[in-house]
Amino acid sequence: MEAKEIxxxxxxxxxxxxxxxxxxxxxxxxKKFIIPFTIFFFCFYFALPILTSYSTVLNSKFIGDITWAWxxxxxxxxxxxxxxxxxxxxxxxxxxxxxxxxxxRGIN
Amino acid sequence: MNTPAFLMFLAxxxxxxxxxxxxxxxxxxxSEFYTAGGGLTGWQNGLAIAGDYxxxxxxxxxxxAVALTGFDGxxxxxxxxxxxxxxxxxxxxxxxxxxxxxFADMIAARFNAKKIRxxxxxxxVAISIFYMIAQLVGAGALIKLLLGLEYTxxxxxxxxLMTIYxxxxxxxxxxxxxxxxxxxxxxxxxxxxxxxFAKFNFxxxxxxxxxxxxxxLKDAFLxxxxxxxxxxxxxSLNMGLVxxxxxxxxxxxxxxxxxxxxxxxxxxxxxxxIIGIFYVMTxxxxxxxxxxxxxxxxxxxxxxxxxxAPLLAQALGGNMLFAFIxxxxxxxxxxxxxxxxxxxxxxxAHDFYNxxxxxxxxxxxxxxSMARWAAIGVSVLSIILxxxxxxxxxAFLVSLAFAVAASANLPVIIxxxxxxxxxxxxxxxxxxxxLISSVGLVIISPNVFSPEVGKAIFVGEPLFPYTTxxxxxxxxxxxxxxxxxxxxxxxADVKKYEEVLVKSNTGIGIADNS
Numbered sequence: 001m002e003a004k005e006i007x008x009x010x011x012x013x014x015x016x017x018x019x020x021x022x023x024x025x026x027x028x029x030x031k032k033f034i035i036p037f038t039i040f041f042f043c044f045y046f047a048l049p050i051l052t053s054y055s056t057v058l059n060s061k062f063i064g065d066i067t068w069a070w071x072x073x074x075x076x077x078x079x080x081x082x083x084x085x086x087x088x089x090x091x092x093x094x095x096x097x098x099x100x101x102x103x104x105r106g107i108n
Numbered sequence: 109m110n111t112p113a114f115l116m117f118l119a120x121x122x123x124x125x126x127x128x129x130x131x132x133x134x135x136x137x138x139s140e141f142y143t144a145g146g147g148l149t150g151w152q153n154g155l156a157i158a159g160d161y162x163x164x165x166x167x168x169x170x171x172x173a174v175a176l177t178g179f180d181g182x183x184x185x186x187x188x189x190x191x192x193x194x195x196x197x198x199x200x201x202x203x204x205x206x207x208x209x210x211f212a213d214m215i216a217a218r219f220n221a222k223k224i225r226x227x228x229x230x231x232x233v234a235i236s237i238f239y240m241i242a243q244l245v246g247a248g249a250l251i252k253l254l255l256g257l258e259y260t261x262x263x264x265x266x267x268x269l270m271t272i273y274x275x276x277x278x279x280x281x282x283x284x285x286x287x288x289x290x291x292x293x294x295x296x297x298x299x300x301x302x303x304x305f306a307k308f309n310f311x312x313x314x315x316x317x318x319x320x321x322x323x324x325l326k327d328a329f330l331x332x333x334x335x336x337x338x339x340x341x342x343x344s345l346n347m348g349l350v351x352x353x354x355x356x357x358x359x360x361x362x363x364x365x366x367x368x369x370x371x372x373x374x375x376x377x378x379x380x381x382i383i384g385i386f387y388v389m390t391x392x393x394x395x396x397x398x399x400x401x402x403x404x405x406x407x408x409x410x411x412x413x414x415x416x417a418p419l420l421a422q423a424l425g426g427n428m429l430f431a432f433i434x435x436x437x438x439x440x441x442x443x444x445x446x447x448x449x450x451x452x453x454x455x456x457a458h459d460f461y462n463x464x465x466x467x468x469x470x471x472x473x474x475x476x477s478m479a480r481w482a483a484i485g486v487s488v489l490s491i492i493l494x495x496x497x498x499x500x501x502x503a504f505l506v507s508l509a510f511a512v513a514a515s516a517n518l519p520v521i522i523x524x525x526x527x528x529x530x531x532x533x534x535x536x537x538x539x540x541x542x543l544i545s546s547v548g549l550v551i552i553s554p555n556v557f558s559p560e561v562g563k564a565i566f567v568g569e570p571l572f573p574y575t576t577x578x579x580x581x582x583x584x585x586x587x588x589x590x591x592x593x594x595x596x597x598x599x600a601d602v603k604k605y606e607e608v609l610v611k612s613n614t615g616i617g618i619a620d621n622s
Contacts, residue, residue, distance in 0.1 A: 014607045049346045052332035053339035064313035
């Protein structure tokens with residue numbers, strides 16, 4: 001019985017956290033960043049096989065015998081590393097909001 | 109028998125057994141066994157993720173694929189790397205916050221139903237064993253070629269070693285074997301790449317100019333379309349590659365070995381740099397092998413091109429470099445199979461035994477001993493299957509594991525974290541349909557049925573025209589989860605979702621793993 005009660009009060013706690021303005025701010029910050037960038041990297045990634053399969057535009061030369069297909073392939077690496085670092089930078093901001101949510105609740 | 113190679117193989121066996129000895133002293137309870145007590149740093153786990161991920165298929169397979177098919181072989185490198193953005197942006201941190209020991213823990217954090225945990229554990233075991241057969245078949249072929257041992261003996265050696273690491277050293281030993289392997293693999297690949305680049309006068313334009321005439325493919329070598337001529341097939345392959353990683357159970361469990369979501373994040377960042385640099389170097393491995401070993405010699409050693417990297421080492425640095433690179437390939441296989449055995453054994457011992465059979469009440473001692481028995485069971489089963497699978501194409505088995513992971517695991521992971529209305533029925537549908545459709549489509553694909561005798565396992569017309577199932581089975585997994593949720597009319601547990609939302613985003617209320 002007692003255990004159940006503790007459980008219940010915890011459940012109410014989660015609801016109140018979800019409703020708090022700081023938690024809502026965290027969710028909207030995350031959405032604003034994660035959704036557009038996820039769409040972007042999927043588009044960027046699938047553009048390569050789509051272009052190589054259905055067109056020959058990437059077969060034209062960039063410098064010497066290096067074609068655009070190789071340039072685009074290498075850009076996939078740059079894109080991945082770039083978005084990786086961008087995420088870590090952005091995430092420190094998420095961490096700050098999380099810290100605020102925790103301190104509001106007296107959790108460390 | 110190649111003496112330097114034999115000695116270097118022995119050195120690797122010796123060092124890994126010493127690691128296992130020290131790890132065994134730390135492996136006292138379930139948490140130490142499954143997750144190394146959650147005590148790894150971001151750097152250590154980043155290296156371990158890289159060591160867990162860059163399998164023999166990456167090292168031997170991609171080097172061979174680039175050497176034989178040029179640009180088309182490089183698709184694998186790109187897909188395997190970009191996949192880490194899916195892991196970092198969508199999966200890693202929520203997974204760390206919701207799970208404890210296994211991928212099924214995370215799903216169970218939202219749906220506390222035994223059947224859900226059971227299906228998640230079943231998918232884990234299925235994917236891990238497919239992947240393991242691929243590694244063991246590769247290992248058998250490699251050791252046979254390098255040391256002249258019989259295929260059966262070779263598979264048994266690797267099988268016995270992986271079992272020893274896991275049953276005595278658990279996650280501690282597995283992690284350190286993976287870390288050392290990652291360092292060796294990066295070092296070996298870097299040495300070869302520098303020698304290859306030097307031979308092209310350190311000029312990228314020189315390299316491309318020479319590659320244009322270096323292979324029988326001539327110009328076509330540098331253009332896409334040598335291997336993948338069918339657009340849908342190429343897209344299907346790429347879809348499986350980019351979405352599979354985030355559903356691979358042996359990669360997912362690595363996020364439980366660190367203390368919090370922040371460290372999980374930094375470990376993905378380190379892993380992405382290491383893995384990315386490695387995959388850039390696969391160009392040098394592939395081009396170098398094509399130019400300095402030659403297509404004929406590569407194909408003669410192995411029709412799929414799997415020996416391209418060791419042969420390149422021999423051409424560049426003689427017997428010593430050949431022995432070193434072969435030993436690196438050996439360490440690569442050991443590290444990956446150890447991770448797979450541990451993952452499958454955790455699913456048996458933690459999910460099936462402790463959580464389902466014992467209702468979460470097994471003692472620490474019972475859990476660890478069950479995990480050890482499960483590891484032995486998983487190893488024996490995989491060894492037997494690998495002995496029967498000698499003639500199967502390794503790359504095919506790996507792509508199967510990726511497609512099953514993307515179809516059966518990823519939809520349920522994404523919905524569990526992000527979809528408020530998702531419910532138990534949807535979760536079961538997503539996992540079952542994803543598994544059945546991906547495995548089923550492979551069974552009726554050209555990999556299994558071919559009109560030409562000897563080209564596939566059976567002779568006949570394939571009912572499914574594409575070599576990888578992802579383009580159909582991944583959407584099916586997502587659709588099944590959606591329809592299951594909508595049609596069941598079962599109300600989603602809002603309270604539970606609020607709990608998951610708070611935990612996954614902030615880590616509030618999760619048990620401290622350290």
